[in-house]
Amino acid sequence: MRAATISDGVVTVAEHPDPVPGHGEVLVRVRAAGLNGADLLQRKGAYPAPPGSPKDIPGLELAGEVAELGPNAERFAVGDRVMAIVGGGGQAELALVHERQLMPVPTNLDWAQAGGTPEVFTTAYDALFTQCDLSGGERLLVHGGAGGVGTAAVQLGAATGAHVTATVRREEARDAVRELGAHAVIDPEGFVDHGPFDVVLELVGAPNVPDDLKALDTGGRIVVIGVGAGAKAEVNLLALMGKRATLRASTLRARPLEEKALTARAMERHVLPLLERGDLRVPVAQTFPLEAVHDAYEAFAAGGKVGKIVLVM
Amino acid sequence: MRAATISDGVVTVAEHPDPVPGHGEVLVRVRAAGLNGADLLQRKGAYPAPPGSPKDIPGLELAGEVAELGPNAERFAVGDRVMAIVGGGGQAELALVHERQLMPVPTNLDWAQAGGTPEVFTTAYDALFTQCDLSGGERLLVHGGAGGVGTAAVQLGAATGAHVTATVRREEARDAVRELGAHAVIDPEGFVDHGPFDVVLELVGAPNVPDDLKALDTGGRIVVIGVGAGAKAEVNLLALMGKRATLRASTLRARPLEEKALTARAMERHVLPLLERGDLRVPVAQTFPLEAVHDAYEAFAAGGKVGKIVLVM
Numbered sequence: 001m002r003a004a005t006i007s008d009g010v011v012t013v014a015e016h017p018d019p020v021p022g023h024g025e026v027l028v029r030v031r032a033a034g035l036n037g038a039d040l041l042q043r044k045g046a047y048p049a050p051p052g053s054p055k056d057i058p059g060l061e062l063a064g065e066v067a068e069l070g071p072n073a074e075r076f077a078v079g080d081r082v083m084a085i086v087g088g089g090g091q092a093e094l095a096l097v098h099e100r101q102l103m104p105v106p107t108n109l110d111w112a113q114a115g116g117t118p119e120v121f122t123t124a125y126d127a128l129f130t131q132c133d134l135s136g137g138e139r140l141l142v143h144g145g146a147g148g149v150g151t152a153a154v155q156l157g158a159a160t161g162a163h164v165t166a167t168v169r170r171e172e173a174r175d176a177v178r179e180l181g182a183h184a185v186i187d188p189e190g191f192v193d194h195g196p197f198d199v200v201l202e203l204v205g206a207p208n209v210p211d212d213l214k215a216l217d218t219g220g221r222i223v224v225i226g227v228g229a230g231a232k233a234e235v236n237l238l239a240l241m242g243k244r245a246t247l248r249a250s251t252l253r254a255r256p257l258e259e260k261a262l263t264a265r266a267m268e269r270h271v272l273p274l275l276e277r278g279d280l281r282v283p284v285a286q287t288f289p290l291e292a293v294h295d296a297y298e299a300f301a302a303g304g305k306v307g308k309i310v311l312v313m
Numbered sequence: 314m315r316a317a318t319i320s321d322g323v324v325t326v327a328e329h330p331d332p333v334p335g336h337g338e339v340l341v342r343v344r345a346a347g348l349n350g351a352d353l354l355q356r357k358g359a360y361p362a363p364p365g366s367p368k369d370i371p372g373l374e375l376a377g378e379v380a381e382l383g384p385n386a387e388r389f390a391v392g393d394r395v396m397a398i399v400g401g402g403g404q405a406e407l408a409l410v411h412e413r414q415l416m417p418v419p420t421n422l423d424w425a426q427a428g429g430t431p432e433v434f435t436t437a438y439d440a441l442f443t444q445c446d447l448s449g450g451e452r453l454l455v456h457g458g459a460g461g462v463g464t465a466a467v468q469l470g471a472a473t474g475a476h477v478t479a480t481v482r483r484e485e486a487r488d489a490v491r492e493l494g495a496h497a498v499i500d501p502e503g504f505v506d507h508g509p510f511d512v513v514l515e516l517v518g519a520p521n522v523p524d525d526l527k528a529l530d531t532g533g534r535i536v537v538i539g540v541g542a543g544a545k546a547e548v549n550l551l552a553l554m555g556k557r558a559t560l561r562a563s564t565l566r567a568r569p570l571e572e573k574a575l576t577a578r579a580m581e582r583h584v585l586p587l588l589e590r591g592d593l594r595v596p597v598a599q600t601f602p603l604e605a606v607h608d609a610y611e612a613f614a615a616g617g618k619v620g621k622i623v624l625v626m
Binding site: 016031037081205206224225227231232233234235236237238239241242244245246247248249250255 | 413518519522537538540545546547548549550551552553555556557559560561562563564567568610
């Protein structure tokens with residue numbers, strides 16, 4: 001099979017042996033695989049794949065058809081449309097996924113949309129609901145509302161009855177975020193004046209945290225899932241006590257199979273129905289064939305788009 | 314009635330009008346009232362009483378007999394032995410408490426023990442279980458294990474199946490903390506080497522937090538309920554993400570009636586049965602009559618004892 005392959009900080013296409021599904025595993029003929037921020041880190045060697053994932057094939061999500069079942073795999077049949085987050089190796093013609101990590105693809109998603117769904121929606125759902133218990137009527141602040149996870153978080157918050165405020169730096173992207181359901185789209189500068197919030201989704205990192213805490217209401221929760229702008233945060237514990245607040249942080253990639261499988265079950269129960277009936281959308285900004293993977297990475301790194309960049313095989 | 318009274322940074326005894334119970338309130342003839350760290354802060358003007366509590370009468374907990382019921386108060390009868398946390402005013406001959414905040418006194422507690430029970434056990438229970446979901450088999454680190462909340466936390470952790478490590482600076486206090494059920498009693502210096510822990514009860518403050526995070530296992534929780542050593546903590550968000558960890562903080566005093574009442578119900582359900590059957594003890598270091606309230610505060614401020622200092626009326 002051919003696969004995107006990282007070599008000396010460059011992503012090219014190379015031949016690899018076809019993977020063979022083991023117990024409980026499914027061989028997926030990948031039809032689409034989204035790009036994510038972590039791919040850029042991995043390209044420059046800063047985010048190695050976890051044990052059990054291909055070391056040199058990037059890709060944290062994929063959608064495709066079941067090509068072959070390993071022994072004991074029985075949740076899906078050959079030909080079924082499936083999608084999943086994976087620890088790596090998604091940007092390839094074939095990929096192995098444990099059947100407990102796979103989800104069915106909602107019927108109204110095309111391949112590009114499906115390939116761009118698992119990572120951002122699982123991340124956003126896990127952060128907002130599993131980690132922070134966001135619920136209807138609460139006030140949510142999404143930092144980086146125009147990014148991949150941001151657009152998923154804005155939609156999930158709005159679709160479940162939260163009041164959603166999104167920070168978006170680029171003025172030209174704000175309308176698109178409003179159309180996804182954000183009730184207020186603001187400049188990141190001075191976001192603290194738009195509070196108070198019950199839940200803050202922090203995708204930027206340490207520099208925001210002191211103001212996140214200021215903008216929080218009593219009982220509020222901050223969840224950090226990105227630290228691109230810095231990791232060392234100053235936290236005023238007295239303010240945290242006074243607000244009985246929670247600061248938590250999470251990543252998906254490092255989790256063991258059983259925990260990743262739980263996120264897939266949560267997606268099937270809470271998110272796929274909303275995708276299925278069109279209450280959530282998967283904005284795709286641009287697609288590239290596997291051969292153009294280098295261009296896809298460059299387009300992703302350049303930024304400036306609302307929606308996913310997806311490789312389509 | 315007579316009551317401990319703060320005036321210009323000194324605690325004396327003064328006459329006050331007898332309080333009159335309003336709707337749902339109970340007038341308690343106070344028999345014992347424990348001292349707490351917050352009393353010292355309030356004595357020096359740093360921790361004003363919340364609205365609705367006497368401004369100049371300190372005391373965050375009390376035990377006594379029901380003296381009179383206000384209109385609609387029906388949970389207890391005149392003469393019942395009751396105890397409670399209060400927003401202030403506990404160190405007096407009479408105190409008003411909303412009936413939803415009152416708990417019955419376990420039959421095997423004497424007045425001094427009962428007067429020293431509500432604040433530390435409610436604080437410890439709330440921090441460990443309500444905030445951090447501590448459960449059997451988990452590894453708990455209690456900072457300041459010889460203090461009031463520390464001794465309660467050590468016992469609650471051990472009684473519910475956690476493995477309890479307690480830091481105790483004074484060597485001469487370590488045996489007493491071991492007798493309360495701590496599985497390991499260690500010097501605060503180098504506590505990080507005794508991890509990993511699932512839950513850390515942080516009573517000291519900011520200087521400990523970076524090492525608390527280092528000592529935490531995946532999925533671990535830090536709960537801050539004291540910041541005597543400093544409030545500005547540096548938090549490594551990348552480490553917090555990698556461990557999928559939670560940093561939270563809380564105080565009891567600022568909570569509204571309904572939330573305080575919930576802590577009383579949690580105490581009745583989960584803690585009083587353990588006190589009743591002797592699985593938890595209330596160590597009382599020293600008692601003072603109300604007249605000697607100044608000496609009681611001085612003894613409390615001097616530290617160096619394991620167990621509560623309680624005013625007995």
